[in-house]
Amino acid sequence: MTNSSPGIPALWSGQAHMPSVLGRQLVIVEGTGAYVTTSAGQTLLDATSGLWHANIGHGRTEIADAVAAQIRKLETYHVFGRFANEVALTLAERLVKLAPVDNAKVIMTSGGSDSADLAFKLARRHWQVQGRPDKRIILSRERSYHGLHAFGTSVTGIEFNREGYGGPSLVPETRRVPTHDLDGIAAVVAEVGAENIAAIVAEPIMGTGGVIPPAPGFLPGLQKLANDNDILFIADEVITGFGRAGAMFACERFGVQPDMVLMAKGLTSGYLPLGGLLVAPGIWGRFYRENAPVFRHGLTYSGHATASVAAHANIDILEKEFLVERSAALESVLHDALSSLSSASGVREVRSGVGFMAGVELDEGVNGEAVSEHCIDAGVIIRCLPGNTMQICPPFIVTEDEIDRIAETLTTAIETVNARPTAAARGV
Numbered sequence: 264m265t266n267s268s269p270g271i272p273a274l275w276s277g278q279a280h281m282p283s284v285l286g287r288q289l290v291i292v293e294g295t296g297a298y299v300t301t302s303a304g305q306t307l308l309d310a311t312s313g314l315w316h317a318n319i320g321h322g323r324t325e326i327a328d329a330v331a332a333q334i335r336k337l338e339t340y341h342v343f344g345r346f347a348n349e350v351a352l353t354l355a356e357r358l359v360k361l362a363p364v365d366n367a368k369v370i371m372t373s374g375g376s377d378s379a380d381l382a383f384k385l386a387r388r389h390w391q392v393q394g395r396p397d398k399r400i401i402l403s404r405e406r407s408y409h410g411l412h413a414f415g416t417s418v419t420g421i422e423f424n425r426e427g428y429g430g431p432s433l434v435p436e437t438r439r440v441p442t443h444d445l446d447g448i449a450a451v452v453a454e455v456g457a458e459n460i461a462a463i464v465a466e467p468i469m470g471t472g473g474v475i476p477p478a479p480g481f482l483p484g485l486q487k488l489a490n491d492n493d494i495l496f497i498a499d500e501v502i503t504g505f506g507r508a509g510a511m512f513a514c515e516r517f518g519v520q521p522d523m524v525l526m527a528k529g530l531t532s533g534y535l536p537l538g539g540l541l542v543a544p545g546i547w548g549r550f551y552r553e554n555a556p557v558f559r560h561g562l563t564y565s566g567h568a569t570a571s572v573a574a575h576a577n578i579d580i581l582e583k584e585f586l587v588e589r590s591a592a593l594e595s596v597l598h599d600a601l602s603s604l605s606s607a608s609g610v611r612e613v614r615s616g617v618g619f620m621a622g623v624e625l626d627e628g629v630n631g632e633a634v635s636e637h638c639i640d641a642g643v644i645i646r647c648l649p650g651n652t653m654q655i656c657p658p659f660i661v662t663e664d665e666i667d668r669i670a671e672t673l674t675t676a677i678e679t680v681n682a683r684p685t686a687a688a689r690g691v
């Protein structure tokens with residue numbers, strides 16, 4: 264076989280309008296600390312940590328060494344049935360100690376979308392074995408993002424990710440609720456009937472939907488609403504976990520103890536693909552007893568030994584270098600650096616100061632994609648999220664000067680694009 268479309272890459276990129284990608288692909292070949300280098304030799308300050316993943320920064324040789332040693336010993340062995348591998352077992356013990364849930368068990372996956380798929384399946388399975396088979400509907404919030412597997416595609420509150428597959432929901436029995444309005448959520452619960460609802464899922468700080476922190480009291484209120492109605496409460500900590508919210512898990516910060524917690528990204532800081540799900544005793548208890556049913560879930564790479572070693576080495580770095588504490592300290596530095604943008608022309612809202620992450624929402628008439636391009640040309644990677652919001656979430660090892668540079672670059676880019684007479688926001 265040949266590639267009969269020479270010059271057109273065989274790689275079909277993610278979330279990409281392919282004709283717009285051709286000829287202007289940014290190929291990243293190397294990364295060190297908070298910087299990455301392109302194949303054209305440009306060095307870029309990575310203000311988005313890739314896709315929110317590179318919490319400890321790029322190019323850590325400790326992880327490379329640990330991974331190489333593990334592959335020499337055993338690449339992996341599966342964890343189906345009575346098989347397990349040593350590293351998956353020790354990682355699970357470690358995660359349980361860090362978990363924001365008492366006495367949790369851990370199921371490992373290959374990434375965030377896997378973790379979402381698993382959590383929603385387990386929520387439904389839980390109610391089946393409890394003898395409440397009608398409890399099947401998964402509630403998720405408007406603007407939410409839980410990956411793009413079939414279940415994630417079905418529950419996302421970012422509409423364009425749901426569209427185009429025919430039918431209202433790729434996996435049936437899902438429903439959207441308001442982002443922050445507890446009364447509005449209670450109204451949906453009343454309308455749908457708690458007896459039909461398996462779970463509600465929430466990102467503690469919404470990420471891809473535009474970096475939206477929870478309204479004060481929202482998360483404890485949501486947990487109470489869920490508990491009062493026998494609805495499982497699932498926290499999606501794929502972005503916020505492992506330090507991004509200034510604590511190991513955002514649930515600690517906001518004082519909630521969910522029934523399940525999704526993990527990925529910062530679990531390995533992206534050094535190898537790995538995700539997981541923390542499960543509270545109220546769910547796992549039924550599956551660990553004599554005469555217990557089987558939960559038929561599992562992936563060849565659940566608990567992949569080499570990915571688990573990368574997670575261990577990543578958590579070692581977070582702990583030894585006090586990077587979670589550093590993330591907490593940098594939260595206000597980023598907030599201060601962006602503060603003058605609140606009143607800048609072309610800016611609708613700056614959302615910062617909750618977690619080491621920020622979203623700068625632009626007016627509709629300011630083209631966020633053009634702002635992103637301008638930032639990249641000036642040497643800083645800043646991405647445009649849905650809702651015309653610029654995403655900023657640097658690695659935790661970034662310096663205060665680099666945070667200033669990020670803010671200055673973004674300010675100049677917005678000024679430049681805003682000054683263009685024909686600027687029109689596309690929103691992505």
Ligand SMILES: Cc1ncc(COP(=O)(O)O)c(C=O)c1O
Pocket residue numbers: 314374375376377379408409410411466470471499500501502527528
């Ligand atoms: C909150 C959240 N959940 C789930 C996912 C999906 O993770 P992955 O892309 O690793 O499948 C993401 C990815 O951005 C996310 O932000």
